[in-house]
Amino acid sequence: MSLSRRRSAPPPPGLLFEGADWDFDMLSRIYAAVEEVGLEELGLDIYPNQIEVITSEQMLDAYASTGMPLFYKHWSFGKQFLRNETLYRKGWQSLAYEIVINSSPCIVYIMEQNTATMQTLVLAHAAFGHNHFFKNNYVFRQWTDADGIHDYLAFAKAYIASCEERHGADNVERFIDAAHALMSHGIHRSPRRQPMDLASEQRRERERREHGERLFNDLWRTVPEGRKRAGARPEEERRRALLGLPEENVLYFLEKVAPRLQPWQREILRIVRLIAQYFYPQRQTKVMNEGCATYTHHRIMGRLHETGRITDGAFLEFLHSHTSVVMQPEFDDRRYGGLNPYALGFAMMEDIERICVAPTDEDRHWFPDIAGKGDHMAVLRDAWANYRDESFVSQFLSPHLIRKLRLFRLVDDARADEVVVSAIHDERGYRDIRRALGRHYDVSRQDPNIQVVDVDLAGDRQLLLRHEMVDGIRLEPGDASRVLQHLADLWGYGVRLVEVEGDAIRATHDAQPRRPFM
Amino acid sequence: MHIIDRRLDPGGKSLANRQRFIRRARGLLRQAVRDAASSRAIREVGDGGAVSIPAGDVHEPSFHAGSGAGTRDHVLPGNKTYSAGDRIQRPPGGQGGGGSDGSPDGEGEDSFAFVLSREEFLDLFLEDLELPNMAKRQIMGEDKERRVPAGFRTTGSPAALSVSRTLRRSLSRRIALKRPSPAELDALRHELEILERSGSDVAAAEALRERIGRLEKRLLVVPFIDPVDLRFRRLDAVPEPVARAAMFCLMDVSGSMDEHMKDLAKRFFSLLYLFLTKRYKRVEIVFIRHTHEAKEVDEETFFKSRESGGTVVSSALKEMARIAAQRFPADQWNIYAAQASDGDNMSSDNALAIELLRDTILPMSQYYAYLEVGRGTSDGIGWVRQETGLWRAYERLVSPNVPMSMRKVGDRRDIYPVFRELFEKKATTKGKS
Numbered sequence: 001m002s003l004s005r006r007r008s009a010p011p012p013p014g015l016l017f018e019g020a021d022w023d024f025d026m027l028s029r030i031y032a033a034v035e036e037v038g039l040e041e042l043g044l045d046i047y048p049n050q051i052e053v054i055t056s057e058q059m060l061d062a063y064a065s066t067g068m069p070l071f072y073k074h075w076s077f078g079k080q081f082l083r084n085e086t087l088y089r090k091g092w093q094s095l096a097y098e099i100v101i102n103s104s105p106c107i108v109y110i111m112e113q114n115t116a117t118m119q120t121l122v123l124a125h126a127a128f129g130h131n132h133f134f135k136n137n138y139v140f141r142q143w144t145d146a147d148g149i150h151d152y153l154a155f156a157k158a159y160i161a162s163c164e165e166r167h168g169a170d171n172v173e174r175f176i177d178a179a180h181a182l183m184s185h186g187i188h189r190s191p192r193r194q195p196m197d198l199a200s201e202q203r204r205e206r207e208r209r210e211h212g213e214r215l216f217n218d219l220w221r222t223v224p225e226g227r228k229r230a231g232a233r234p235e236e237e238r239r240r241a242l243l244g245l246p247e248e249n250v251l252y253f254l255e256k257v258a259p260r261l262q263p264w265q266r267e268i269l270r271i272v273r274l275i276a277q278y279f280y281p282q283r284q285t286k287v288m289n290e291g292c293a294t295y296t297h298h299r300i301m302g303r304l305h306e307t308g309r310i311t312d313g314a315f316l317e318f319l320h321s322h323t324s325v326v327m328q329p330e331f332d333d334r335r336y337g338g339l340n341p342y343a344l345g346f347a348m349m350e351d352i353e354r355i356c357v358a359p360t361d362e363d364r365h366w367f368p369d370i371a372g373k374g375d376h377m378a379v380l381r382d383a384w385a386n387y388r389d390e391s392f393v394s395q396f397l398s399p400h401l402i403r404k405l406r407l408f409r410l411v412d413d414a415r416a417d418e419v420v421v422s423a424i425h426d427e428r429g430y431r432d433i434r435r436a437l438g439r440h441y442d443v444s445r446q447d448p449n450i451q452v453v454d455v456d457l458a459g460d461r462q463l464l465l466r467h468e469m470v471d472g473i474r475l476e477p478g479d480a481s482r483v484l485q486h487l488a489d490l491w492g493y494g495v496r497l498v499e500v501e502g503d504a505i506r507a508t509h510d511a512q513p514r515r516p517f518m
Numbered sequence: 519m520h521i522i523d524r525r526l527d528p529g530g531k532s533l534a535n536r537q538r539f540i541r542r543a544r545g546l547l548r549q550a551v552r553d554a555a556s557s558r559a560i561r562e563v564g565d566g567g568a569v570s571i572p573a574g575d576v577h578e579p580s581f582h583a584g585s586g587a588g589t590r591d592h593v594l595p596g597n598k599t600y601s602a603g604d605r606i607q608r609p610p611g612g613q614g615g616g617g618s619d620g621s622p623d624g625e626g627e628d629s630f631a632f633v634l635s636r637e638e639f640l641d642l643f644l645e646d647l648e649l650p651n652m653a654k655r656q657i658m659g660e661d662k663e664r665r666v667p668a669g670f671r672t673t674g675s676p677a678a679l680s681v682s683r684t685l686r687r688s689l690s691r692r693i694a695l696k697r698p699s700p701a702e703l704d705a706l707r708h709e710l711e712i713l714e715r716s717g718s719d720v721a722a723a724e725a726l727r728e729r730i731g732r733l734e735k736r737l738l739v740v741p742f743i744d745p746v747d748l749r750f751r752r753l754d755a756v757p758e759p760v761a762r763a764a765m766f767c768l769m770d771v772s773g774s775m776d777e778h779m780k781d782l783a784k785r786f787f788s789l790l791y792l793f794l795t796k797r798y799k800r801v802e803i804v805f806i807r808h809t810h811e812a813k814e815v816d817e818e819t820f821f822k823s824r825e826s827g828g829t830v831v832s833s834a835l836k837e838m839a840r841i842a843a844q845r846f847p848a849d850q851w852n853i854y855a856a857q858a859s860d861g862d863n864m865s866s867d868n869a870l871a872i873e874l875l876r877d878t879i880l881p882m883s884q885y886y887a888y889l890e891v892g893r894g895t896s897d898g899i900g901w902v903r904q905e906t907g908l909w910r911a912y913e914r915l916v917s918p919n920v921p922m923s924m925r926k927v928g929d930r931r932d933i934y935p936v937f938r939e940l941f942e943k944k945a946t947t948k949g950k951s
Binding site for chain 1: 539582587
């Protein structure tokens, strides 16, 4: 650890620091300098920051609870911790320089062993880049409550602890296991319809009547009635409508409808799904979020260097770390592990800046709205606020960048022996690649589309779920039956999952509840 | 903006979750720990370290896409030679195109490896084992000593100077030698000054002056602190009672002992070693193998090599008695012995073996365990009935007051229960069930 607790000797005028050591006064000075650039030159809009200095041990702790300072206790977090600890101890994995939490105040964990340069970088990246994104992006605004999350987690932790006391730790643990298995299907993907209040109900009724009166024609009465629609079963339709089916949020459905759950169990389901919902925006905006933060720190560090606030040596150290973060190995490289969200995000942000400032004819043709607009920060801030990965890539991935990254699209049909290159970085391929990459970031396509479609509460109460297959891809059968077992335990009666493609049923999984939860 | 220093916060936030995980995976872990232990040398058996468990019970399932049928679509960077419409042979191993989005976490995760601490490891390994209180503590001279205060002495290093003792002695000497106190002198001088000023009684003033002169001289002669006053704290090195044990592993390595039996014996010895290290600070192991003659060997040779020859148990007992007398005198060491054999012994030797045990070995030993190993195929009941010569001979020795017990083991899974059975009872109780 290179941290020095001495007060640093005052650096030469203008310079924020020299050498690697830092102390708390210096952190405040660095923060002030970064803030000046971030707020005034980049026009960022952030939650207040809370910087917390932690050790590597505490960083491992933070990993295990997805960064949140408070989290309920469960063995799966211990598993996570052991895995990370083992990887870290054996030197297979290094730790992040920081973790940032989408809350107000925004909590930024920074590691004590970072050098002064790294602390500057980390503050610019997390406390300004991510923070601005959390505060402004529409998916975060729509789905997360930055002010309330810590209170909610504190409540969740205390509630689950009290459940363990009252109902037995094993029992609660088993219940949370089941809820966790369905966590990825405990998310509302679109805002729910608000039930109508009386006034608007009456207004709608009146409008309908007026419409009917306007169109009234007595002749219709004389037209002979057609046959009743075949196959329509009004009771079933009505039953589904009452239960709000079909419903893709399986945990929500269980919480509201499952017949055999105790109130505390419903509350735990609610906790699990609300936390899943809280993290959902992060999954949808990985590329943009990192791109925004990386672009921000790059601009801020560059500015600090230009204005002589950091030394050449510190700037080189920063560039070394920056370039390794945005490194994108090519597909045939041994290190290749998918598209690096930092690299893609940063490249797109820089590309948007280029299009705004120095567009080519091609850019003018592809991006008439922003090409040559000049004020690239305004364009970027607008993009950061109003897009998520899928729409951002579909909108802003330029031919220039496709050529630069030499992107190509492969289609892999399991029935064929060979993989087909369907598009490369040429005039014919740009749109195809852009669309394909956009879809790749569509979280609702990555998660299998599974919905609760029917249940006969008056009959055998079997819950029916349907997996709409996309591109002929089925669920992994082993895990599917394990999750289904958990679902049956929660539901309390039999459960059936059918995988359908169009009208054809491709697979059926069944599960019966084991011993019920007490 | 606030900066908070969290580094001094109590650590171990994940401890509870870690314990929950270990509790959850207990069954699997116990198996993994035993397996790990059997592949280690006896001395390293309890060292903790990496274990890996099948992911099954601690797997967290979720609905996710399976591999196999279906059409997948990848966008990859770094195209060099492909153009649209090219067909590429699918790389062996399934996933097309470099696997840009292969299976999500969880798939293909067959085992879960992580590091257990020594305590966690031992805890699992020796779970629910009652450690009997059989220690005998011996006062040993050599390497372990503790320094205890042992009064005072007249020489020593300045750091050991006892100020209170020194001053106390200085005070008594000053009183005894009538050293004037500065206050006394001051009072006399003051008196003299008054007399001189008044100038009335010249003779009295002269006498007083002379007295003061005498006292000042005495003040110089009798110092405040004299070397004879000095007292230093004395620390004596006291030998620390060290609980130490010598463990004798006796094994028959004649042709009739096969690998399976040796493995059983090794497991038993490992357990005994672990048990002793939990109890004693120092444990020495002596490996004695025997056929018709006995030899002390190292662990490697003990378990690996094979000898041919008959079986004479008494040779090993003799060797043990000799080594114990030479290196591990019974008044300084806790002696434990474990003998593993298949029970074949030259019938003429049984009497001698018993005599040795009764007269030499048992009196000096804390505990003597005899393990008769059999072939794994035995179904227990039928096998137990048939008693070997050695077993019958030893059986006569076993009585409530003798620190000896004996068991038969036919299968690997019996070892642990047998060990537990042996050690959950007091050594003085009857060994045979």
